[in-house]
Amino acid sequence: xxDGSERVASSRGSAFERWLAQLPxxxxxxxxxxxxxxxxxLVETIVLLLAGLLMAxxxxxxxxxxxxxxxxxxxxxxxxxxxxxxxxxxxGVEQDVLHYTTTDVVCGNTTPGPPxxxxxxxxxxxxxIVHSHRAARGGWYLPPKAEDLHRYRYGCFGAPKxxxxxx
Amino acid sequence: MNVAASGQFPLARTRSTQWAAxxxxxxxxxxVAATAEIVIDAAVGHSILIPKQPPIAGWLSGIGERLGYRxxxxxxxxxxxxxxxxxxLGRSVSKRFAIALLAALHALIFVGPILLSTDVFSYIxxxxxxxxxxxxxxxxxxxxxxxxxxYHYVGQDWKKVATAYGPIYTLISxxxxxxxxxxxxxxxxxxxxxxxxxxxALTWRCARVRGRxxxxxxxxxxxNPLYVVYGLGGAHNDLIMLxxxxxxxxxxxxxxxxxxxxxxxxxxxxxxxxxxxLPFMLLARRSLAQVWGALATLVLGALFAYAVFGADGVNVVxxxxxxxxxxxxxxxxxxxxxxxxxxxxxxxxxxxxxxxxVVIIVHLLWRTWRGYDWVAASGWALLAISxxxxxxxxxxxxxxxxxxxxxRDRRLLIATLAVQGLFVVHQLTPLLVPVG
Numbered sequence: 005x006x007d008g009s010e011r012v013a014s015s016r017g018s019a020f021e022r023w024l025a026q027l028p029x030x031x032x033x034x035x036x037x038x039x040x041x042x043x044x045x046l047v048e049t050i051v052l053l054l055a056g057l058l059m060a061x062x063x064x065x066x067x068x069x070x071x072x073x074x075x076x077x078x079x080x081x082x083x084x085x086x087x088x089x090x091x092x093x094x095x096g097v098e099q100d101v102l103h104y105t106t107t108d109v110v111c112g113n114t115t116p117g118p119p120x121x122x123x124x125x126x127x128x129x130x131x132x133i134v135h136s137h138r139a140a141r142g143g144w145y146l147p148p149k150a151e152d153l154h155r156y157r158y159g160c161f162g163a164p165k166x167x168x169x170x171x
Numbered sequence: 172m173n174v175a176a177s178g179q180f181p182l183a184r185t186r187s188t189q190w191a192a193x194x195x196x197x198x199x200x201x202x203v204a205a206t207a208e209i210v211i212d213a214a215v216g217h218s219i220l221i222p223k224q225p226p227i228a229g230w231l232s233g234i235g236e237r238l239g240y241r242x243x244x245x246x247x248x249x250x251x252x253x254x255x256x257x258x259x260l261g262r263s264v265s266k267r268f269a270i271a272l273l274a275a276l277h278a279l280i281f282v283g284p285i286l287l288s289t290d291v292f293s294y295i296x297x298x299x300x301x302x303x304x305x306x307x308x309x310x311x312x313x314x315x316x317x318x319x320x321x322y323h324y325v326g327q328d329w330k331k332v333a334t335a336y337g338p339i340y341t342l343i344s345x346x347x348x349x350x351x352x353x354x355x356x357x358x359x360x361x362x363x364x365x366x367x368x369x370x371x372a373l374t375w376r377c378a379r380v381r382g383r384x385x386x387x388x389x390x391x392x393x394x395n396p397l398y399v400v401y402g403l404g405g406a407h408n409d410l411i412m413l414x415x416x417x418x419x420x421x422x423x424x425x426x427x428x429x430x431x432x433x434x435x436x437x438x439x440x441x442x443x444x445x446x447x448x449l450p451f452m453l454l455a456r457r458s459l460a461q462v463w464g465a466l467a468t469l470v471l472g473a474l475f476a477y478a479v480f481g482a483d484g485v486n487v488v489x490x491x492x493x494x495x496x497x498x499x500x501x502x503x504x505x506x507x508x509x510x511x512x513x514x515x516x517x518x519x520x521x522x523x524x525x526x527x528x529v530v531i532i533v534h535l536l537w538r539t540w541r542g543y544d545w546v547a548a549s550g551w552a553l554l555a556i557s558x559x560x561x562x563x564x565x566x567x568x569x570x571x572x573x574x575x576x577x578x579r580d581r582r583l584l585i586a587t588l589a590v591q592g593l594f595v596v597h598q599l600t601p602l603l604v605p606v607g
Contacts, residue, residue, distance in 0.1 A: 034542035056589055062506035063593045070600035077606050
């Protein structure tokens with residue numbers, strides 16, 4: 005059975021095919037690849053290998069970056085729980101992944117309830133991870149159901165107070 | 172020397188053949204066990220990996236535990252290891268075993284909940300917009316039916332977005348809009364399983380025509396971890412596109428050029444990506460019947476889309492341009508941007524990627540003109556589209572797979588599996604450092 009690599013017989017005698025036949029050999033279509041030196045295949049394979057290597061490095065780099073981010077995230081959560089004395093699961097962390105600083109803001113309820121449904125306390129974490137925790141340089145409060153936007157913040161304390169992070 | 176050659180090596184070969192069947196059984200069981208673990212745990216719900224959905228697999232929910240990243244990733248790795256084993260054993264796998272394995276995987280996925288994606292709820296929302304609410308899904312997003320029961324399940328990112336799928340797919344989905352959300356969900360799951368079965372049957376047929384082992388080729392596609400867990404698990408319409416793509420290849424192999432090109436255009440009217448096959452088919456066959464088949468289907472499809480959906484139903488380019496601007500965390504351009512110290516992909520990067528894709532396609536077209544296998548060239552084009560896209564999802568790297576297993580260039584299969592492998596590696600962070 006044919007596998008469709010060959011052209012259909014009916015079109016072989018067409019004007020189009022006759023025109024194609026008049027093209028120089030370097031431009032003429034072929035039914036099968038000519039057995040050459042394999043130079044084209046070699047170049048393609050090298051390009052493919054280089055592209056594959058680059059993609060592999062980029063993937064591993066991304067996994068390592070994400071691993072560091074998760075490591076920091078765990079330290080932030082532990083610090084928030086230790087500082088507030090609440091062992092809540094639904095605590096939100098906003099990491100500054102845009103500017104690659106290590107400053108994160110961790111917000112969670114001050115009393116038990118669904119996420120963001122109670123008055124929230126936000127802590128600003130900075131610096132390296134020491135004994136699985138990070139330094140909380142201060143923070144602020146948010147009313148229930150409010151996002152962490154400047155206009156909703158109140159009761160700033162520590163470094164954020166000096167930086168004017170509350171309205 | 173001759174004695175050794177005639178005595179020892181055949182003995183070793185006999186031993187390896189003796190071990191091959193039990194090893195293949197173990198690999199197959201690993202695939203089934205990993206799938207069962209994911210499905211049973213997913214049925215419990217309340218997992219970040221499982222979209223909100225009607226309780227269609229409630230009868231399974233008492234068996235497992237809530238699916239977490241750790242269990243999911245271990246199951247995915249086990250599945251991948253079993254798949255690699257099956258590939259390595261290749262021709263030792265019997266036809267009966269392969270069919271039974273594929274049937275078991277499909278059945279397990281079918282009875283379970285929707286996995287890892289909310290897309291199927293967008294399909295149902297667009298269908299309900301058309302048949303229940305009289306709204307054009309090419310103009311409005313699901314937000315316009317916020318009171319409809321399906322709205323609750325549509326992904327947050329897609330609530331305002333009009334459909335990007337082709338008019339044929341939208342029309343196929345319309346009858347499901349009459350069935351209620353649960354009925355539509357079962358319908359979509361059944362459609363995905365049938366499309367997958369059709370794709371695998373056509374892969375089998377095409378592999379035989381090309382002189383490849385049909386069992387190995389079909390297993391390479393149907394037992395692929397991303398195909399089963401992400402593609403089938405999410406009931407993605409990519410499976411319908413793949414069915415039409417493989418239909419076009421099978422028809423070309425049978426010398427039926429007009430229906431073959433018509434099938435590609437029909438596939439593109441389901442999901443536009445498959446249109447990438449058409450220029451390679453045309454260059455390889457240079458048949459007038461192909462041109463007429465493609466044109467006739469395109470004109471009929473466009474007229475039909477215009478009549479039902481208006482000008483917006485025909486303007487697929489606008490939808491593609493919109494989607495091309497999206498960026499997913501798993502896309503390779505995004506990973507490369509991180510590698511060079513950038514926070515993500517910028518508009519100029521989109522332009523560079525488009526240029527790179529054009530260069531690759533032009534090279535492949537020239538190679539096809541000069542006799543390179545058009546099936547392989549089409550597969551490379553689909554792989555290049557997914558790799559250069561800033562919006563990469565697991566089921567996008569399935570597109571070249573059925574072509575790769577029948578292509579004359581084995582590099583395509585290696586490259587496709589390597590890209591899939593990198594995708595799996597990129598998912599592993601929660602396994603290395605879980606957040607708690």
